[in-house]
Amino acid sequence: PAEDPAAPSTNGESGGRVFAAPSARRLARELGVDLAAVDGSGPGGRITEMDVHTAAETDADGPEEAE
Amino acid sequence: MVVGDIATGTDVLVIGAGPGGYVAAIRAAQFDLDVTLVEKEAYGGTCLNHGCIPSKALVSATDVAHEAREAEHMGVHADPAIDMAGMTAWKDEVVDQLTTGVERLCKGTGVNLVEGTAEFADENTARVAHGGEGQGSESIEFEHAVVATGSRPVELPALPFDGERILSSRHALALESVPDSLLVVGAGYIGMELATVFAKAGSDVTVVEALDQALPMYEADVTRVVTQRAKSHGVDFHFEEAAADWEEREGGVTVVTEGEDSTVSEHDATKALVAVGREPVTDTVDLGAAGVETDADGFVPTDDRARTNVDHIFAVGDVTGEPMLAHEGMKAGEVAAEVIAGKPAALDQQAVPAAVFTDPEIGTVGLTEREAEEAGFSPVVGELPLRASGRALTHDDTDGFVRIVADAADGFVLGAQIVSPDASELIAEVGLAIEMGATLEDLVATVHTHPTLSEAVMEAAANAMGQAIHTLNR
């Protein structure tokens, strides 16, 4: 319940969990990339820093084409 | 001596020098911001002076005595005696070294330290009343403020703290002698840690708890290990009893409890420790004057940048609510400072670990199997019982287990529950695994030193994959 110290602090921006290292998450904030919309290339779809860079470039090229 | 009012200005005003506040102040000063840290009582706050540190010091010291006392079967014969005044003096030295260290680190980083109580005057001004008569006050204008005023023990109206018979954790951590008997009201982590300390020091300890198990925020098989061990140290448990009244008697107290169907019981003890929760400290700081809102329980709600409802005022640590843990406060303090400095920081961690320094310790991080199901995962679970760990056997300490929870689909590690010696340390690796988005396979492929308890983390992960070596796979 509310006073469970083991309860996770969940990611503020989405309910579902995004699997990405802290460094990739920080980079996403820095570049204004929404991780929930990034396809991860790592194991199980883990998002790498490279994926974030790619997403940022695709966004810059034409956000509506980003998938 | 300064009398009257001085007005100064600062980029960042931090109110309260506990773990949340001093970390915010040091981190902000690292960005060359002008930082003023106001503390009314003692650098290091509750944690260093009356919480984490003194409690862990007493845990360690009573452990040394206890282990030696119980080591006959290992060929060690000792009959240790505890001198509580000496132990408390040593503990005070530890606290002194750390609080002096915090003060030095603040100064070394260029933080302006101000002793006194800070109260908001308006959205950009606070008034600091210096302690002691005729010490005057000063007015500080700030660009940003960080509220880090912490928490205090909840007092039961029927058992108000007097520091003599009815103790808070703070009083219990400063005792000069071991009470013959101690009644602990509340089997949360603070109650359980101190029950263990005093049982090992030689008190007859009784724990009463309103709910039906100790450490009710943990799974039943986790608390079972700790409760059994506490019983073996002589701790007597009474569940489903709520403290309702007390009276003084010759050399002690009688505490009256009410159970189900209003059954009334009486418990005699030399002293009673009430540890039933902590409440935010906001009455010292006049949040209303700055327009900062609190929730129904009096905590200050914040967003993932540690901001309150007022954009340039942040709040960190216990005053913001659960989890009321020092490391959560420190992380929030860091984030507040970084956000103020214009960095892309956020409280985006996936998991905050928590530890209970009982015997054995409990360390948890992330999701339990149940929580994982509720979050929509289809979890797979692996366990290694400690009796299968060579290192646990050589520690003569084999009650407990390591459990890893992962997502069955992709193998992502979601959580761990560890009951073992040094569980508080072992949990760190799983915390990193969760933050990194590591899979079970990643944990299993990482070579772990033999013989260590950390091998049990690897083997619990292997067990979840059906390929553990040192336990049969289900």
Add this chain to the structure above:
Amino acid sequence: MVVGDIATGTDVLVIGAGPGGYVAAIRAAQFDLDVTLVEKEAYGGTCLNHGCIPSKALVSATDVAHEAREAEHMGVHADPAIDMAGMTAWKDEVVDQLTTGVERLCKGTGVNLVEGTAEFADENTARVAHGGEGQGSESIEFEHAVVATGSRPVELPALPFDGERILSSRHALALESVPDSLLVVGAGYIGMELATVFAKAGSDVTVVEALDQALPMYEADVTRVVTQRAKSHGVDFHFEEAAADWEEREGGVTVVTEGEDSTVSEHDATKALVAVGREPVTDTVDLGAAGVETDADGFVPTDDRARTNVDHIFAVGDVTGEPMLAHEGMKAGEVAAEVIAGKPAALDQQAVPAAVFTDPEIGTVGLTEREAEEAGFSPVVGELPLRASGRALTHDDTDGFVRIVADAADGFVLGAQIVSPDASELIAEVGLAIEMGATLEDLVATVHTHPTLSEAVMEAAANAMGQAIHTLNR
């Protein structure tokens, strides 16, 4: 009773039931292969019977006594006495539980256990001679074999082991009384661990070492902490002296050493322990009959699939050379089994951790700063001295540090050197960080429980980034 020769066949023949062998056998059996494990002496091999486990048991037990003895300033008064026969009996029980466990795990997974000495007859056949007279022998045809015959202590021709006066580590771990004085020849990890055990048990311990520091494979600032601590326990060091001769004298030995410029010294002691290295065991197994090659030092070279030069014969553990560590052997055993089962396994780990269970412990993984430079990285280094750790202070144990080595360009974690209590456990997190390709930022962003020693890992990483909180950044 079986006399004469029986011929059987098996998919996988594993020779030697130490950590390398039994893990290979269990893992292979998990793939439903028919597995036969032959052991000539005791399940668990050196590690469980005469190495890791008994040494760690004695480390733990003597620690309990030592900590209690030194805790007066913490308010604990004890005058512990050590009964070595009792301690050894307890240690034997620990060993028994684990070796019985290994046997049970093997059987539970369906491994065929055979007691005896296996010797290759040709590339696909081994002959097993059962122990004891008239026990006969059997011939086993195998598809694949795993050689896991381990290692034994190197004997100095001038000081041959007699088990009475000149001891190997195996003898030292079975003593029934504490020798008044002990001369340890060799300050490697085995020598240093046992020197610490016996110093804490009450022996007058002297260490002689041919090189100029203890634990010469470690950096000078790492070994300095351990050497200083050992001295404070009364251990006397003589560096740059090599043992050259010995003679028996009334109630003990005199060991003669030679130093630089042939200076000769004499050291008297009740017993001498020679711990100058370990050599492969291959004389029991007739590798030549199967065409398996060894290198100049007698070790069996293997590739990253744990294969010898003969395609279907694998070798794992100490017999394959450095690092001669149980966990390296276990990992290789796993890989051998998986490769035999047709899985895409390989010994591709980035780093193998190593620990020394001295006081304090040493835990290392990956590259030192020097090694990182040599490997072409431009390393950045961060440190947290333990005296800045709140948990270390509450443990009353603040000598040491955590050091993290990373790549300056990308921040990738490359290695760690830890000298602290439980360094063997703390190193696990850094091992995972290295395997995951984690950066300094990832370690720093992971919330670590307060107060723990693992926070020092996070802070050392922060220090490398210039943003540590609890130590001044360079």
